[in-house]
Amino acid sequence: MADSLDLTRRRFLGAMTTGMTGLALSRLLMDDFGVVVPPGAHFAPKAKQVLQIFCPGAASHIDLWDHKPLLDKYDGTPLPGPIEVTFQGKNGNLMKSPWAFKPAGQSGKMISSNLPHMAQHVDDMAFIHSMTSRSNTHGPACIAMNTCFTREGYPSSGAWVSHALGSLNENLPTYISVQDTRGEPPNGKANWGNGFLPARHQGVSMAAQQALRNLGRPANITLAEDDATREFLRTTNTEHAEAHRGNDELRARIAAYELAAKMQLAAPEVSDLSREPEHVHALYGTRDKNPLKAAYAKNCLLTRRFLEQGVRFVSLYCASRASNVDGLLNWDAHRTLKADYDRHCPVFDQPTAALLADLKQRGLLDDVLVIWCTEFGRMPTHQVGTTGRDHNPDAYTTWMMGAGVKGGMSYGATDDFGRRSVKDVATCYDFYATVLHLLGLNHEQLTYYHNGVNRRLTDVHGHVIKPILA
C-alpha cells in the first residue's frame, strides 16, 4: 500500500520537477547574495567526500594508538619534573596502560589489544601522533577540533566543505551529523554548526535512533491531503511569483518546497537498514546484545549508506558529552580508566572496523577521506586518588585513511611517556589544511567575510601535512 502510494507520489514530484526545465532544483536556492553557486575546488581533488569519526571525551592516545613502552617500565614512578596541576587537579605517578599493545598488519604498527578489529586496518591508516590542542576543556576543544576555534560561532569543517563544494545529491542534506544514541558531544550542535556561513551549510542531525527533524508527514494527515495541500500551495505561490517578477526569492522558496518533498522520499529510503542483508548486519554488529554497540553499529551502517548516496560530509559520533557520571557517557576516563575503556572500546571497535572494511570493499575509499578525531589526549600519570587520567591538551593522536592518504604510516611523535608532542608537532589547523588539500581546496584561499575579517577554517595558521599524502 505504502509502496504504491509512494510510486504515485514519485510521478507527481517528477512532473513538478520538469517544470523547472531540468535545472537542478538546488540551483534555485538563494541566500543573501543571490543564486547559490559553490565556489568549487581550487585544484584537482583526491577526495570528494569526508567521513569524520569523532570519539568525544578525549580518547586516550596512550591507551589506544600511541604505544609507549617506557610507560610500562616506569609505571608507578613519578613523571620527571614538578608535579603538575591539570584540569581536575593534581597528578600522581606514571600509570601504564591497562592493555598490552600488539603489532598489527604488514607495517607492524603497535596498537592497543583492546581494539582487535581496528588493528586490521592499520596498513591503510596514517596516524598523526603529535597533535596539540589550545584548550584543556572538552567543549572548547571539541569545537576547536571541528571549527579550529575554541569559542562558538565559527563554521564547522563540514559546513566549510558544504559551502566550498556544495551537494552531490540534492535529495539529501549535504552535511549530516550522526549523533550517538547517548546524546550530543560536548558543546552540542556548535560542533556541526554553520557559524556565520548561511544556515543551509549546517550539519543536519540524522541517526538510526533519530530521523531528520520535521521530515515526516504529520501523523493525522493522509498522503492525499498532504499532496493536495502542497499542490494548492504551489499554485498559489506560482501565481504570486508571476505577479511579482524580479523577486528571485519567491521562486527559490517554491523550489525549496519541491526539494523538501523529494527529501521526504529519499531520506527514509536511505535510512531503511532493513534493506541490508543479514551478513552485513552481522559484520557491523547491529544485532549485538550490548545495546550501545548495536546502536552505534546501526549508525555506522547508516553512515555507509549516506556516503554511498553521495552525502558530502558525514560526522559520526561514538559517545556523547560529559556528565556527572564520569567516563560513562564518553571517553573521559578521569577515575576508572580500565572500567571505562572496557565499556567504550567494544562499542567502537567492531562497528567502526566493519564500516571501514565495507567502504573499502565497495570502492568508496577511492572518493571518501576518513578522518578520526578526538579533542585532546590524556595524561600518562594517574589523577591523584584515582585510577584514571586527567586531560592532556599537549599530546594526542588522530588518523586519516582513504582517498589520497598514504596508509601504514605514522607522522609525528610524543615524548617517551606521551606527555607532550615533540616531533613534527601538529595542530587542528594543520589537520584541516590537509583535509581541505585532499578535497582540492587551498586552505588559505577558502575565505568568507564576517564582522571585519575574511575568515578561514584554519584561522591564520596551518600547513598541509605532506608526508601523509599518497
Place this chain on the structure above:
Amino acid sequence: MRILLSALLLAPLVTAAADDPASVAFFEQKIRPVLIEQCYECHSTKAKKLKSGLYLDSKAGWQKGGESGLPTIVPGKPDEGLFLRFVRHLEPDMEMPPKKPKLPDAVLADLTAWIKMGAPDPRTESTSEVKRADKSWWSLQPLAKEFKHAEIDGFIDAKLAERKLSRSAPAKPQALIRRLSYDLSGLPPSQAEVDAFVVAHQADARQATEALVDRLLASPRYGERWGRHWLDIVRFGESNGFERNVIVDDLYPFRDYVIRSLNDDKPFDQLIREHLAGDVLGKFQPEIEIGSAFLVAGPYDNVDNQDSVAQKVIRAATLDDMVTATGGAFLGLTINCARCHNHKFDPIPTEDYYRIRAAFEGVVHGRRTLATLEQTKAFNAAIGVLNQERGKVIAEQAELTKAIEAKAKALLAARQYPRPKVDSLLTEEKITTVAARYVKLTISATSASPLTGVGGRISEFEIWTDEPTPRNVALASNGSKAAGVKGATAEDFPAAYSAALTIDGDEGAQWYIGRPAELVITLPRVEQINRLAYRTAKGRVLRDNSQGPTPCEYEMFVSLDGKAWKKVADSYDRAAWSPAHAFERVRKEATTPEVAQRLAQLGPQLAAVDKQIAAVPKLPSAWVGIHQPKPEATFVQKGGDPAKPAGQVVPASLSVLDLVTPHYTLKANADEGERRVALANWITKDNPITARVLANRLWHYHFGTGLVDTPSDFGFMGSQPTHPELLDFLAQRLLKHGWKVKALHREIVLSQTYLQSAEFNADAARADKHARLLWRFPPRRLSAEEIRDTLLATAGELKLEPMGGPGFRLYRYLSNNVSTYIPLETQGPETYRRAIYHQNARASIVDVLNDFDLPDIAFASPKRANTTTPLQALTLFNHSFTLDMAKAFAARLNGPDPIGQAYSQALQRRPTAVERSAAEKLIARYGKPAFCRALLNSNELIFIE
C-alpha cells in the same frame, strides 16, 4: 566566499566615473580579491617569477600591458583586451589562471561588469598595495555639516540620476500599511486597519500616512520590534554558552529594559551610557542599573578549570567578549582584531585594545541585588527583627545541645566498639550460614550525614554463597534483581544512578541512594549464604573524594519469602564514622525528658520564624554583573597570550579618534566604575562615528540594507557607504533630535524614497539588481520572529500580554553538569507570545525561528542572514506548531464566507475568483485546516513589498 556568490548583484552597471565611491566599492569587493587570489602569484611585484612582464597589482600595470604589446584591458570594452579572453578560456593554451579550473561564471560576470564600468581602479602605487586604512579613513572623519540637500530624497534622487535611474511611483496604500506595520511593529495590520487606511489615504495620502506612522511609533509593539533588532546588535543571550551552557533565568529584565527604553524614546546616547555604566550612573535605580547587564549578556566560559594558565585564557576571552561587543555595537569598529597584534586593516594599535579592555577589567559575570534605596532599607528593617528572633531560638538550642553533648561524651567513654569502622572500599559482614532468597540493606546514616542514609552511594553490593568456591549470587548476570529508589536522575539517560548499578559487576557507576534508603536484592533461587558486602568507591585501588558519601550505619536482613525478615548484621558494634556519628548513637539516652520537651518546642518555633523570613519578599536580583572596585592591572598580551604579558596600559580611549573627539586617559589605579563612565562618555559625546553607526543601523532595518552594508564594521574590511553624504546627514539629524530615534524613524519612513512602490522594473534592475540605490522599495521576507508572530496573529492566538517578564521556552532544558536543549515537539498555548519573549538560550535548537535565520548568538548579529532552504520548508509545512495554528485559524473561519475571511485575516485582501474556486475544492475534500495550512505556508504571507 560572498564575492563568488553574487552572479547578479550590481552586475552590468552603466559606465560610471571610475573614481566614484560605488565603483571603487565594487572594485574593492568584487575585483581586487579575485586579482589577489587568482593573479598576483605570477603578476605582481610580489611574484616569485613575473610572467609575461605583466603586473596586475596596479592600474599602471595593466595599462602598460605585458610583453605581447597587445592591450590587456580596454576600459568600457570587455570584448577587447587579452585579460578577459584569457580568463574566459577563449584562447587555447592561454587559459588563465593556468592549471586551475575556469573561474566561476559569477566571477567572470563581475570582471566583465567591471571593465564595462570603465575598469575603475584606485590602486595608484605599483610597489605596495594599499591594504589598510589609516586615520584618513572615511568613517573616522568628523561629520559633514553642510549638505547639498535638505531632505533624504534629494540625496537618493541625485545618486539615481547619476545612473539615469529614478524613483518608482508611490506605493499603493494596501502595500504601504503592510510594509509600515511590519517595519514599525513586526505585526500585520488587521483588515479593518487596512480598509480605514485605504479610505484615509485616498482623501489625503500625506496626512493618513503621518497618522499611521505616529500610531505605530506610539504603540508598545514598536519597542518589541525594534528592541529585537537591538538585542541582535548587543549579542543578548540567556545562557552562558561554551561547554556548560547553563541557562540564565534572570537576564530578561535587560530585555524588558531595552523594550521599555525604545518605547519611551530614551535618547540613545543615554541608552549607551547606561549599557556601559548604568550601575554607576543610576545607583539604586534598578531601571537604569539593569542597562549595564549589557556587559554580561554575552557568552563566557564557567567551567571549573584547575589549570592556572587555562584560567587566565578564559578570563581574557571573557573580557574580549566585552571589548568586541562594545566596539561592534556602538563604534562599528572591530577593536577585537587588535587583540593579538596591531589591527591588520584599521589604525588600531594593540595597546588600544588593552586600554579599552582596562575599562572592563573589574567586571565579572553574575547576579546581584537590584533594588531601590527604599526597598533595600525596608527589607533590612523587616528582616532584622526576624533575624534577632531566630538568633535567640538558635542560642537556646545550642545551649541545650551542649548539655546533651557533655552527657553523651561520658556515655560514649564507657562504650566499646570492637569492630573497625565502615570502609568505602569494602564493608563486609561474615554471617552464620543461612538460606536466603531476599537480602535487604537499610541505611540510616552516611559519612555525610549521621541522620539519614539518603544521599549515600553504593557502587556494588555482593552476596556470597557458602561453598568451596563461593559465588557472588547478587550479580545481575546470575539472574538477580536489585530494587531501591534513586536519589538523582538524568532525564536523557534513564539507567544512570539506578539501584541496578549495585549488581552490574562494575565498580564504576554508583547507585545514588534515594528515600527510603533501602536496597533489596532478589535472588533467582534460595541460596546458602555466609557473607554480605558493599562498596562505595569506584574501583578497588584508590580512594577518591568524588565517590560521594559512604553508608555507615546500616542493618542487613534476609528472607525466604520477602515478607518475614531476619536481621543478620548491623553496624552498631563498629567504630563510629565520626564523633558526630557516635553522638547520634547515644543522643536519646543523653537527653532528659525536660530537655527533650523544650527542644520539641523550639523546633517548631524556629520553623515558624524561618517561614516568616521566607515570607519577606526577597529583594529583586538580576544577571547584571558584579564589579570589583580595584581591578587587576592591565597588560598588553603578546600574541593575545595571557602567559606573555608586555607593557602595562592604563584605561584610555582609542587613539584613532583623537583628531575628531577629545581623548581621555585615566590613572592606572582608577576606580572601576570611573573607567566605564569615562568610556561611555567618550563614546557618546561628540563622537562622530557613534552617531554614524546608529543612523546606518536605522537605515539598515528600514530598507533591508544599510548605506554601509556591514553595519558593525566601518573599518577597511567593511563596505563603503553607497551615499556617504546622506549617512552624515542622517547622523546630524539624529544629533539634532537629541539622539531620539523615533523622530529619525519618522523622517525616514515619511520620505518619498521609503513610500515608493516595490514594483519591479527590468531596466532599473539591470543597472542595480538589489536596488541599493533605491529605485524601488526593496521587498523583503519577514524575519524569523515576524513569521512566528504572524502565524499566531493570523490564527487569532497571539497573546500580547503580559509584555515582558520571564521568557517562554521552545525547548526542554536538561542539566547534568552540562546543559542540553531539546526542541519541543508540541508548542503549547503558554508559548503563544511574541517571539522576542522567547528565552534566548545559546546553542539551542528552536524550530521555525532557527530555520528562518534567527542567529545563534555566539556573536553579535548586526545583519541577519536571509536564506531559503528545504529544511525551512519541512519545518513550516510539517511542524505541529503550523498544524496547531492551521487548526486554530480554521476554527476562526465561522462566518458566511470562510474563504473571504481567511484571505482577509491572513493577507488583508479579497481572494480572486481562481483562488476562491481552488480553495473551495481543497476545503470540500480535506476541510478548512488543510487550506489554512497552505495559506500559512504561502509566500505572500511572509513577503512584504
